[in-house]
Amino acid sequence: MRHLGSILLGVWLIVHGLRDIIHLTFRYDDLAMGALAIVAGALLFIRR
Numbered sequence: 001m002r003h004l005g006s007i008l009l010g011v012w013l014i015v016h017g018l019r020d021i022i023h024l025t026f027r028y029d030d031l032a033m034g035a036l037a038i039v040a041g042a043l044l045f046i047r048r
Helices: 003-022 029-047
Strands: none
Touching: 003 029
């Protein structure tokens, strides 16, 4: 659980890259990506 922010950031980067490369889309993808970015950023900020 210590590196959860880094893991979420990695997931966000991978999914964001896949969305651009293979035009991956899913329902509410903008909302999910935004929420994932906020949570990852908050966790990284809190851990510093």
